Amino acid sequence: MSTFHRTTAEMVTPRPPPPLSRGVIGWLRANLFSSWFNAAMTLLAVYLLWLLVPGILRWGLLDADFAGTTRFDCQSAGACWAWVDQRIYQFLYGFYPPEQAWRVNLALTLLIPALLPVLFDRMPGARWARWFSLAYPFVAAFLLVGGYGLAEVPTDRFGGFMLNVAVGLAGILLSLPFGILLALGRRSQLPLVRLLSTAFIETFRGIPLVTFMFAAALLLPIFLPPRFNLDLIMRVIILVTMYASAYIAEVVRGGLQSLPRGQYEAAQALGLGYWRAMRLVILPQALKVSIPGIVNTFIALFKDTTLVIVIGLFDILNIGTSMIANPNWLGLGTEVYAFISIFFFVICFAMSRYSLHLERRLDVGR
Amino acid sequence: MLAGIVALLAWLVANTAHNLETRGLKTGFGFLKDPAFFDINQKLIEYSSRSSFGRALLVGLLNTLLVSALGIVAATILGFAAGMLRLSRNWLMARLATAYVEFTRNVPLLLQLIFWWSLLTGLPGVQDSLSLGNVAFLNNRGARLPAPSAEPGFGMVLAGAGMAVVAAIAVSAWAKRRRLATGRGFPVAAIAIGLIVGVPTTLFLALGQPLAWDVPQPGRFNFTGGIQVTPELVALWWALSVYTGAFIAEGVRGGILSVARGQTEAAYALGLSRGATMRKVVLPQALCAIVPPLTSQYLNLTKNSSLAVAIGYQDLVSVGGTVLNQSGRALEVVSIWIVVYLGLSLLTSLFMNWYNRRIALVER
Numbered sequence: 001m002s003t004f005h006r007t008t009a010e011m012v013t014p015r016p017p018p019p020l021s022r023g024v025i026g027w028l029r030a031n032l033f034s035s036w037f038n039a040a041m042t043l044l045a046v047y048l049l050w051l052l053v054p055g056i057l058r059w060g061l062l063d064a065d066f067a068g069t070t071r072f073d074c075q076s077a078g079a080c081w082a083w084v085d086q087r088i089y090q091f092l093y094g095f096y097p098p099e100q101a102w103r104v105n106l107a108l109t110l111l112i113p114a115l116l117p118v119l120f121d122r123m124p125g126a127r128w129a130r131w132f133s134l135a136y137p138f139v140a141a142f143l144l145v146g147g148y149g150l151a152e153v154p155t156d157r158f159g160g161f162m163l164n165v166a167v168g169l170a171g172i173l174l175s176l177p178f179g180i181l182l183a184l185g186r187r188s189q190l191p192l193v194r195l196l197s198t199a200f201i202e203t204f205r206g207i208p209l210v211t212f213m214f215a216a217a218l219l220l221p222i223f224l225p226p227r228f229n230l231d232l233i234m235r236v237i238i239l240v241t242m243y244a245s246a247y248i249a250e251v252v253r254g255g256l257q258s259l260p261r262g263q264y265e266a267a268q269a270l271g272l273g274y275w276r277a278m279r280l281v282i283l284p285q286a287l288k289v290s291i292p293g294i295v296n297t298f299i300a301l302f303k304d305t306t307l308v309i310v311i312g313l314f315d316i317l318n319i320g321t322s323m324i325a326n327p328n329w330l331g332l333g334t335e336v337y338a339f340i341s342i343f344f345f346v347i348c349f350a351m352s353r354y355s356l357h358l359e360r361r362l363d364v365g366r
Numbered sequence: 367m368l369a370g371i372v373a374l375l376a377w378l379v380a381n382t383a384h385n386l387e388t389r390g391l392k393t394g395f396g397f398l399k400d401p402a403f404f405d406i407n408q409k410l411i412e413y414s415s416r417s418s419f420g421r422a423l424l425v426g427l428l429n430t431l432l433v434s435a436l437g438i439v440a441a442t443i444l445g446f447a448a449g450m451l452r453l454s455r456n457w458l459m460a461r462l463a464t465a466y467v468e469f470t471r472n473v474p475l476l477l478q479l480i481f482w483w484s485l486l487t488g489l490p491g492v493q494d495s496l497s498l499g500n501v502a503f504l505n506n507r508g509a510r511l512p513a514p515s516a517e518p519g520f521g522m523v524l525a526g527a528g529m530a531v532v533a534a535i536a537v538s539a540w541a542k543r544r545r546l547a548t549g550r551g552f553p554v555a556a557i558a559i560g561l562i563v564g565v566p567t568t569l570f571l572a573l574g575q576p577l578a579w580d581v582p583q584p585g586r587f588n589f590t591g592g593i594q595v596t597p598e599l600v601a602l603w604w605a606l607s608v609y610t611g612a613f614i615a616e617g618v619r620g621g622i623l624s625v626a627r628g629q630t631e632a633a634y635a636l637g638l639s640r641g642a643t644m645r646k647v648v649l650p651q652a653l654c655a656i657v658p659p660l661t662s663q664y665l666n667l668t669k670n671s672s673l674a675v676a677i678g679y680q681d682l683v684s685v686g687g688t689v690l691n692q693s694g695r696a697l698e699v700v701s702i703w704i705v706v707y708l709g710l711s712l713l714t715s716l717f718m719n720w721y722n723r724r725i726a727l728v729e730r
Contacts, residue, residue: 031457038456045458192368203704206711208669210683211703218696222385223378303474310675317477333484341473341481348472 060338070328079335083323090319091340094159100151104162107143110136111169119291137173155233159314161343167233167315168302171240172248172294178241179248180287184278186253197249204246209304212239217311236308244301251293255286289362295355299348316340382697397693398423404688406680408596419689426685427706433602433681434668440607441667442660445614452619463615470612476673478609483601483677492588501581503589508597510582510589519576523569530565534558598679602671610667614660621656622648653725661718665711682706 016022020029032042063078067085074080093101114136117129144166146152158166185197216235224230230238259282267277309318320336323329386393398420405415410428413421451463470478487506489496495505503510534557541552570576582592625648633643674681683703690699 031455034455041454041456041459045456045462048462049458196371203708206665206669206708207704208672208683208707210672210675211700211707214683214687214690214696215700218690219700222696223382225381226385226388299472303472304476306474306476307673309476317474317480321480331488333481333488337477337481337484341477344474344477345469345472349468352472 071330071332072328079338080332081335083329083332083335084339087319087323090160090323091316092161094163094314094319095157096153096159096162097151097157100146100153103143103146103150103153107140108165110139110143137170140169155231158233160319161316163233163308163313163315164302164305167237167240167305167308168298170237171244171301171305172298174237174241175243175245175248176294178245180252180283182245182249183252183256186249187256201246201249204243205250209240209243209307210310212243213307213311215239232311232313236311236313240301240305244297247297247300248294251290251297252286254293255288255290256282258289259285292355292359292362295351295358299351299355303344303348316343386697393695393697395698397695397698400693402689402692404692406685408599408680419693422685422689423682423702426680426682429679429685430668430671430674430681430683433599433606433674433679434671436603437606437610437667437671438664440603441610441614441663444607444611445663446618448611448615449618449622452615453622467612467615470609471616475605475609475670476676479601479605479673479677482605483597486597486601492584495584495589501579502592503582503584506597507588507594509595509600510592511595512582513580513591513593515578515580517576517578519573522573523566523576526569527562527566530561534561537561596679598674598677601677602674602679606667606670609670610663613663613666617656617659617663618652620659621652621654624655625651650725654722657718657722657725661715661722664718665714668710668714669707 017026020026033039059078061078063076064081065074065076065078066081068074068080068082069086071080071082073082089098089101093104096104113129114133117123117126118133120126123129142148143150144153144158145155182197182201185193186201188194188197213236216239217232220230220235220239263281263285264277267281272280306315306317308315309321312318314322317340320340324332324336399418401416402419402422403415404422406413406422406425408429409425410432411421411425413425448463448466451459452467454460454463486504486508489504489506492505492507495503495510497503501512537552537557538554541554545551580591582589629647629651630643633647638646671681672683675684675687678684686699686703690696693699
């Protein structure tokens, strides 16, 4: 006969881990000094940061000048940001008439209601709002160029960041329908259609965009009849669209391939013809999977819009480089390039985070 | 639909013929034999302003290949380093690598290129060159590097090095066969490194160091001796490497992460160290996932080298642009660009496909 002896009335609370493996010290030991190699890497990283960060802070903020009308007003050792205040309009809108700048702002603002129903399909009224998304490119073009009651702005007044955004957006929006058609063509049963689509896609993906810029400036006028007097920006948009549609086609093809065969067969079994099967069953699913890829294509295209400077258009980068050739602002290259890169970085980084988030969400749903 | 495409093409061709006729432009590639009458300051082959347009384009093509090859090597090293660092257990290093990758990927390459170029051309003049240990110099005319010049007997050293490499490969093949047959290991790495480093070094010393360095000497107006590298080449190479390196880093990180965690745990359970796990278990499997995106990054780098035109590095597009201006043959020059770049991308993807097949996982 044995009796059960209780040795203690309470549960023993676990003792805290030794002080060296918890708190700040524990974190430091685990993440920065877990081995001599790791410690050496930490010291190297600290050294790099010590070299870079204080110098950049001192140059860009602490020792910098922010006011003045020419670079001669900047007396301190650091950066000279006086030009930002003077030139920001040109950097953003190029030579667009200031009294008409609201049209650019409005066109950009309207992008939000145009994108929302595409990105969030559970939004109430999305079905109707999508008609607006379809009409958006034309609305934006009308706002920017004018005519029909609005004062006309010739496209050679386009410039600055607005030109980058306009060319990038126009390129990606216009290339979507062509890209989808090309992707379908590449997976078509008809050998000739497949061959033509594949040849188009591979050719346009294999050639650098700079060549397209030259082609827009010099070659396109030769291909078109003389009475088609397209201006340079239109020609650039046409060629950028062709270039981007090759990339979009590959993204969409990825989406089409990711669908299980059953979807195609089920659509056929329901008696849907090719186009109706595509429109009602295949494409809605394939495009949803492709959105992250399309966003990534847009980021790449948006960055590449700076290439318009090789044919003499004044995008934000060209405005910047021509400003630092001006005697009043001579030699402010580092400041100007830092400023422009922050613009691009903020926008592209935000978009890439968004596409990453979408990718994760799509992954979970599968 | 096909009829529509054919009609469109016919319409374009008719327009083109009509336009060429009204503008009095000639077509055909005969102009390639005409003298170019412009100079190219960086050339790998003999070229003068009296050479032909065709020769000028060839010089441009070689310059494109030069900067692409240099860029591919540097971008691969940078990319693998940054990709592995992003996964390092060292918190600070991982953050630094992330900052590099994210910043570089989200800023236009052209902007970075112009920035580096403006930094290089803003360096002090020849008189106040930045000196790297008094053998290499950086100034606003670019970099001046020591030039190696082989003396008699250097061929022997090279031959010795070649034989050492062959011997190392043979030893490792033999060791692998013995390990598979008997299970006994062999210090392959130590012996291979010993062979590859030791044999040429011994020969080099034994033959009385038959390699002279032509070190640049500061002169009155410019350096004498050494190799002059233009700031355009340095800027383009550096910008392309840094930019593409960030993309490669992402591919490397993705590839390493794609290896199932069980593989790492199994390797630890077998008692392999962290380094050996990485080298022998994770990386070989990760390579299969890394190589396809790596191919497209190499192609992108080659295509992006055409941004050279913005800073005046004379690559194929830049020289082609000059040729186009001088001869007015837009159609011909653009078709040469298309053929060359398509050919390059075809060659690269053929090579990488072959390599990819070699390292592909053999599944049972």
